[in-house]
Amino acid sequence: MRIFRIKHIVFLTSVALLVLVSLQLYQVFQLYDKKSEEFNTHINNILGKIAIRHEKASDLQRYSAFFGKDFRGQYKQALKQEFQNLLPVKESVSIRDTFIYEDGRRVKYLQITGETYDSISHLSANHSVLVRDISEMASYIRKGGITSSADSSNIAYQLDRRVMNSLFKKSKYINDIMISVFHDFNQVTANDRINLAFLDSIVAQTFEEEELDTKYSYVIYDENNEAVEFPSYTDKYNLKIIKEKAERIKLFPGNVFDEELMLYVYFPQRNFVLFHEIWPALTVSFLLVILIVLSFYVLFRAVIEERKLAEAKNDLISNMTHEFKTPISTISLACEAMKDGDMNKGDMSSVSPFITMIEEENKRLQGLVDQILRSAILDRGKFNLKKTQLELNEIVSNGVTKAKMRISNGTLKMELEPGMLPFMGDAVHTSNIIANLIDNAIKYSKETIDILVKTQKLSNGDYKFSVIDKGIGIKHEHIDKIFDKLYRVPTGNVHNVKGYGLGLNYVKTIVEKSEWDIHAYSKYGEGTTFEVIIRNVERK
Template sequence: MKRIKLKHIVFLISSALIVLVFLQLYQAFQLYEKKSEELNNHIENVLSKVAIRHEKASDLQRYTSFFGSDFSGQYKKALKQEFQNLVPVRESVSITDTIIYENGTAVKYLQITGDSYDSLSHVSAKHSVLARDISELSSYIKKGTKNQSKDKDGDNDLAFQLDKRVINSLFKKSKYINDLMINAFRSSGNITPTDRVNLAFLDSMITKTFEIEDLATKFNYAIFDEQGDVVEFPTYTDRYNLNIDTQSSKQVRMFPGNIFDKELTLHVSFPQTNIVLFNEMWLTLLVSVLLISLVVLSFYVMFKTILNQKHLAEVKSDFISNMTHEFKTPISTISLACEAMSDSDMNQTEASNLSPFIKMIDEENKRLGGLVEQILKSAVLDKGDIKMKRDELELNEIVSQVVGKAKIRISNGEIQLDQAVGLLPFIGDPVHTNNLISNLVDNAIKYSKEEVLIKIKTEKLKNGDYKFIISDKGIGIKNDHLDKIFDKLYRVPTGNVHDVKGYGLGLNYVKAIVDLQGWKINVKSKYGEGTTFTLIIKNTQDHE
């Protein structure tokens, strides 16, 4: 894959991510604006209801206080007057108190009795009707219409008409007198905002209305007069804020039905508006965040896969190039040897002269076999078909054999061997364990400098396990490559130096065998000074 194509992919992926994030943020902003507008409209409607309910409640308190004063005498006179208007009775009308139990509840009534006389027929009749006491009028106001539908005949109908006419008369009189009193106060101009507003009652009215209208949030409020000055009360509630911000608060006119008195404005501030909006939007925001995260994760996995495939393609290309070179050399050598042996002059010589060529062919053939063997090992490891034997082995013996063979290959330098005293028996696969140790020794020789200096040591640990340590004074490995040296086909870059032969299979094979046998291996290296491999071999024989 060309580098320019990879750049194009990164650009397209980044552009798609930016557009997606922008769209999600835009939708979130639009949703916030919509929810904010809905909340503001809801707050304005609720505050209007607060103002109207407060005004009605204040008027009811004034009328009720006036009507509920010592008015029983006036009430009885009104009953007599309205009774005489309904029934043609004489002046002798009497009223007595009585109690009637309705549904188990004692209710006060007044019994009105009067005599009537028909001058034409000379017939006398006594009329009697029950009317509610003045203290029961509030219950009548609530239940009178129900009683009206149930009682429509006889004395009950008469009693209902009497109650209705008396109440209407009294309300008209009380309202008229109350209006006169209010107008008198207005004309005097002595009513102050603190006289008009009961702060505790207003506070409870706001709280109750907010609960009913499902506006559950913290709030502060204050009342301002026509001059824009905050109204100060002798006592305050916890929510009354003299320093409220009128610019950010919501406002509504108090006593909207009163056009005579000075205007009062109620300002209500909601410090947790954003929390209310978030509670309504959190599910949508969560879905957006999850969507963006999922897309980002998908793009990341895809991009990482592309890089891995690109790296794998490069590694395979290097492997094929190296392997082709490794195969080409012995094939060329064998070809030259065969040409020499097939020469007519060579055939006339003695057989002893042919032995170097035969030996050359045999060595190169073994070299080709070794290359093929390593490739086959890698293929078996990839498939997972490898089966490990469990034979009794001895570490010092294996290390001595491998080191003995390796010393023959060293013309300049030495291998120092320091073995633990005694036998180091363990359970493992003889072939793969021998190959593992051989690969580590070959790797140390391959990456050594001109003068080879390798130190090999075996130890017995306190827990019974064994440690195999091999150190070289070679070219070393940079820290950037230490975590990759066990990857398949990975070779540490050597720049333009090609004298180090390999295919990236040795250490990958070592790590696979170590893992299959339950052992551990780690590496430490300092670039330019050398590398140390430490192998921990489990002494499973102690537990069997």
Template sequence: MKRKYIYILIGLITSALIGLVAIQIYWINSAITLKEDGFRNDVTNSLIAVAQKIEKLETINRVKKHQHGQAIFKKRANTIRESFNTKNETSYDTSTVFEENGVKYKISERQQKQSDQVLYQKSIQSVSDKGQFGFQFSMGSKNNFNIENSYSDSIYNYKENEKSILIDEILESLYEMNRFREIKERVENIAIDSLIKEELANRGIKTEFVFGIFDYDGNDVLRDDTLKNTHNIRMSGYWAQLFPNDVFDTPHFLSIFFPHKTGFLLKSMWMMLLSSIVLLLIIIWAFTFTIQTIFKQKKLSEIKNDFINNMTHELKTPISTISLACEALNDKDICADDKIKHNYVGMIHQENKRLGVLVERVLKSATWDKTDLKLNKENFDFHEILKNVIDNITIQITSKNGKIQQKLNATNTLLKADKVHIINLVYNLLDNANKYSPNKPEITVSTANSRDGIVLSIADNGVGIKKENLTKIFEKFYRVPTGDIHNVKGFGLGLNYVKAIVDKHQGEIKVISELGKGTTFQIYLPFDSN
């Protein structure tokens, strides 16, 4: 896939992801707003219910104080009823005066015997600051059929009058009480707190709150003693008027504030929020993984193409040499000369061997990073094999007018490791130092003991490596980009092999490089990797 199409695909996926995230955030915000509106309605309804209960409780308490007035109705009515039951022919004249609940009562009864009948008279009078009321009736023994009707009418009128007086007294008492009492005397903190908790709990709101009572100008007239600042309560937006039926009094408002409202709302929505966040994270992770996979595949494709180009370049020379040698051997004149023939056969053998080595290196690279790579460990002197490798490569270095310097300072040089792989490791590092130092290579090989092992350092004055490429040089088939120029032979397997061998021996490798000034490889190998 071309890089342009990859970027277009990434742009489309990114746009879709951003849009999806934006929609998700908008949906979550809308859900939170809806939850806040429901919370506000529940709190407002709770405060209104609290205000109504407070007003009802106050009214009930005042009415209870006048309940004993009901005894007046029963007591006086019984008096009338009993008077009608007294039907004898005795003459008498009685009068009773008493006062009850601020009302003066006078009951008069008179019975007089006449020639042919008994005349009965009775009157009841009540006097209060509301006015005066009274009634009187009389009947004879010949008119007994009218007694019950007169009795009922009398009782009814009397009760209606007494009820009117009682209701007037209650209303006046409520008005006078509310008119002269302050709000602090009419409500109590404990009662309000209990009522608010009850109403909020009935609506599923169980979180900490503080409340206060304010007048029309916003001054707090009643609040919790532990509160120093009531600004948050006053500005919370949750309020209800206390005693809304008071016509002439200054209005007071009950306001409430929730310090942990946001936490309560989020807690009530945690399942929805958690699922949304998890889904978003999964989508973002999948998007990131997809992009990484695309770039990784693109990188592998580029590495594959570079490997094919390098492999073609490496194989081209021996194949061409073998081809020319074979053509030469087909010439009868050359075949007649045994010396020339032997040279060409030796050339074919040498190039064929070189091809075999190249193919073997490629095939073996597949097992370098596998756990089943077995090491044949043995004890050997590290300095000894190091000097042998240096001697073998010195010819190549001196051919470029270069030099190699040795600083073998390690005193304990006995290693237990795979000798063959260690030799190849050192050779690869020295070969790279020589190849990437185009003009008069200056290579320094040094050793030292550290942490129960040996530290090998190989420094050169070559082209160096860019910082962005340092983390990639140990990847298989990776070569530092040089465009289409292939003046340095290789497959990008050498450093990958070095890293694999160091890891198998439980060692460490470090690279220090500066572009244009050279590179230093530092390798730590333990005396015994077991």
């Protein structure tokens, strides 16, 4: 049930992690698309400015040269005169009866009054004419060319045919201009009409004004979808640009003759520019994803460690139960034997072996309890080393002597460094280190025990003692875990190896507390070597 729950936790947290990472990636891609769209819009606006500036400047240069060549002298003066004749004016004529005395006679006349107003100069002029009759007025109109209109009170006259003649002459001149311009566009090629250096300067200046600081290159394509070639090229003009990856704009957007000339601008560092704009958000998202991943990693690690710890505790309980059963059964048998009436009648020699058995099993139980208590103390970290002056050869000899009493089918030898090897250490814990290492070598020996304990003085003044066995050895994948608490090399459900995963963990803890070093070397099937380096040697 517990394993089932752990699997569900791992599955749910994995799904949550995947969703969170996916959301972060989605937001990053959305931001990239938004910045890409803004970049494209900005580039299109800039290219529009470039096209308009280039077109206006080119038209100004072209027509300045054209007017300077074609409209000089009399032709230019005539055009100027015709334009002046077309200035907007307002003219009106009124007719009324009047009487004039001639030689004492009262003679009837028609008074024709004309008024002209110039809307540009804001000047006005009046003129009056007297005629005797309608026929004389008609003759005057024919001579003056005034168009008239009349009602019951007056006749109004507007612009005459001279204006129409002026318009006709003007249209003739404009027609001549258009024919000449069309002839130029029809005869001159694209590379003759385009000044590449001038275009290059406009592009560079516009990019600088828009603060677009990135590498670029451009090319012009004609109506045949071919790159326009020039006699000489600028650094930015590149005929090898891939059009599909470039931004484009009509080079002459207001000119029907150059409608098919397209300007393509390529930005090789486009993605770099976009990432440069989104890197703060990208960095935050990346750090957030890393934090989430690390958090889930720590969570998974904790769950896995919890599972391993639970399994190790169950294994410990199983092994401890097995180990406790043996001495308890032995003591029970000894007690039953001592209760036997026939034994009690004899002498003490028959009872003595059972008493010795009880004492040994009691010590064994005490040792098991001590290991558990020491492990609990080490877990709480509430212990201090009581350092005193010790001698390494002496303390190793004592440990080997006690261990030999438990060996009946093998050898336990010593190789001690000559002389005294004094150092400062906790006597109890140092003795326990030696005892645990020798005990571990005995447990993992083969049928015939072969163990060597050595002491050495190193060249730098430190001491080293080693416990070398020719036992079953440890596989490479387990060698780094043997000092972990409750860790036992897997042997299945067979209890042929004694141990609880506490001894080596205790050794490691005391060695580190003493500021020493411990190393383990093993070859599976050939044996294991433990080395303890006693550093910071203090002498009297």
